[in-house]
Amino acid sequence: MARITGVDVLDIRFPTSRELDGSDAMNPDPDYSAAYVVLRTDGDVDGHGLAFTIGRGNDVQAAAIQALAPHVLGREVPRDAAALGALSRELVGDSQLRWLGPEKGVVHMAIGAVVNAAWDLAARLANRPLWMFMAEMSPEELVSVVDFRYLSDAITPDEALALLEAAEPGRAERMSVLLAEGYPAYTTSPGWLGYSDEKLAGLARQAVADGFDMIKLKVGGDLDDDVRRMRLARAAVGDGVRIAVDANQRWDVADAVRWMKELAEFDPYWIEEPTSPDDVLGHLAIAQAVRPIRVATGEHVQNRVVFKQLLASGAIDVLQLDAARVGGVNENIAILLLAAKFGVPVCPHAGGVGLCELVQHLAMFDFVAVSGTWENRVIEWVDHLHEHFVTPATVHNGRYTTPTAPGFSAEIHPASLHRFAYPSGPEWSTS
């Protein structure tokens, strides 16, 4: 009976601010970072997880993961839904740590990192990529890992079970399709605010040449700039390609409505993070004012309770699942079930460090076992930092390649962990 014998927590930072990759209206100079956790065992297999941050504070995030270690050390290696449900419940239920959230911010992201590492471990032990490990669980097992607290006015365990059972007959066929075809992607690479017009137009054309039928631009800094950039992008890609725009929470409600009226002539596919991720009623007001433009959010939505409200009120048309913001796989299953219940497509947030690697599994699980479709669904793709991962996500001809290696794809190469360790690694100590 293998046990977890160690919890390694590492502060890893990549100096992305030097190139303005990742610059947007609220995040001008991110250093993409990971508070990285390894669950060491006395067996052959370890579990890897991470919380994504953008630089300063990654040490605080790492400290929060370390604070969870007593719940994990000595624990039997999790192999099944029962163990993975119990771990999540114990972490979320820590009656003292809970005060620091509850279920939000640094502590909740730390829980997500540890829970995701545990799922990675379990999937590796089962010799399955995570999406397949999840998609082979029974509806009862999947329901058992979800915390339905605060959800029962929107979805009950029985409703969740019925949703999963309804999708069960098609699972095997969809697994085959997924393995053969991959999953639809879109790319944000052309649209960072720090890029010149020329770079934007060139990258937009390249995206279409690379097989993408959807791109995304960052907006929200200056309206005239955004109109010019959106016009350029539309001219570059033509009418058949979807262009989403992303304000990264820059606006108040009235700003969002005014801005989108100006951008409407260029047919934006969605407006992402128009305002505070905490503002359910603000998103609802924006959605009602800017239709048929879709409203999307999620990368900063703290937990299932806020998603419940965004969905039940009709405030969002697209749910942007994030693998490293909420309390890990368990809570993301809850969120996928809520989205399915309300008929809202899930288009995950990715980019950063390892988010593409992680979230592909959740979208593919959704396709196989929950929503049963990829219609109107697409995973974000940002092509940087993948070289640091042992089993990197890859995109070809506008589609994610379905991962087949065991686990959750979060493992970073030891050489990268050494080089980008903060502040002691050579990348930081010699610069």
Add this chain to the structure above:
Amino acid sequence: MARITGVDVLDIRFPTSRELDGSDAMNPDPDYSAAYVVLRTDGDVDGHGLAFTIGRGNDVQAAAIQALAPHVLGREVPRDAAALGALSRELVGDSQLRWLGPEKGVVHMAIGAVVNAAWDLAARLANRPLWMFMAEMSPEELVSVVDFRYLSDAITPDEALALLEAAEPGRAERMSVLLAEGYPAYTTSPGWLGYSDEKLAGLARQAVADGFDMIKLKVGGDLDDDVRRMRLARAAVGDGVRIAVDANQRWDVADAVRWMKELAEFDPYWIEEPTSPDDVLGHLAIAQAVRPIRVATGEHVQNRVVFKQLLASGAIDVLQLDAARVGGVNENIAILLLAAKFGVPVCPHAGGVGLCELVQHLAMFDFVAVSGTWENRVIEWVDHLHEHFVTPATVHNGRYTTPTAPGFSAEIHPASLHRFAYPSGPEWSTS
């Protein structure tokens, strides 16, 4: 020109779980704790602040405060609205730390601790208790310290200014009244879940004898127990005394409604934290179902954006301001302005470590300069741990004594800081 020359951050924990003081349906065994910060200066006066936690994770909270030190070290000592507004904006606006919230959880509470310490410092330099320092600022100065981002659909700076100007003529008279009469209090001391029926009834009678006309009971663990305890309490205090009940987020929406229907015969004054503090629409549903019982929340409401929604939607009838949850005095001024705009009384949360000391200033400022009234307003009082404070809050005959010592009352005695330092202090290292 004095400058901030040091930022001391201390992990202070009191072993309150040994006595079951503070036990409720979600927090069975809290060790009331403070991540305590001192802004050292090269002048004669320092600034003191704290983030309140309930034990584990206080080290993470302290690490988050430490992460803010670069924004504070070397800064000119803040003396006025301009400096206090600039500090708050710089801390909230850190483009990398922001990712860890945004504006919620550990990082936001850390900002609150530092901002509150800066207001403490400024008030001491002005030789004023904080409430008076604030109440002597002009409406323009007060508006200038507030971040209106995400608020403009509910309140604009001009509206805020008009509210403050309308209250200006009565300020001097209300200051006199406040100094003469103190501010109304209620007591939670009888109602912790860990207490026996006898202790509950005895403490409830004692509360009335001590001059309180309102008490509060913790509920939410077991309905039969709660009915019995509520009946006991009502019998003990009679009909003229208000009894609030507090579920500490234990319920889903339907649970809250069912429970309150059962407790209604004992005339509960408000139901506090019936469900997740993140669930605006859940609170609204509960409020509509349980009226005329009031719905109250706030101690875990993460920021002004959630308060905005709770107020604008009519989801709460009582706003429970907390001094150490949001981003400090600046954001609490925003919240007081929102409450005044929507006509909802503010009844602050207190207890824990230092919360009575801190929040009394905000309620008194509200009385003098914002709402201009204490009708239907009352500050929570929990009578423990005050002996550790240099200028402790005191209550006599059911009213807070108006503080007159300079500052924000957050300073803890050096002997207590030594004894309860975690894990090295004698209280912890020898037990």
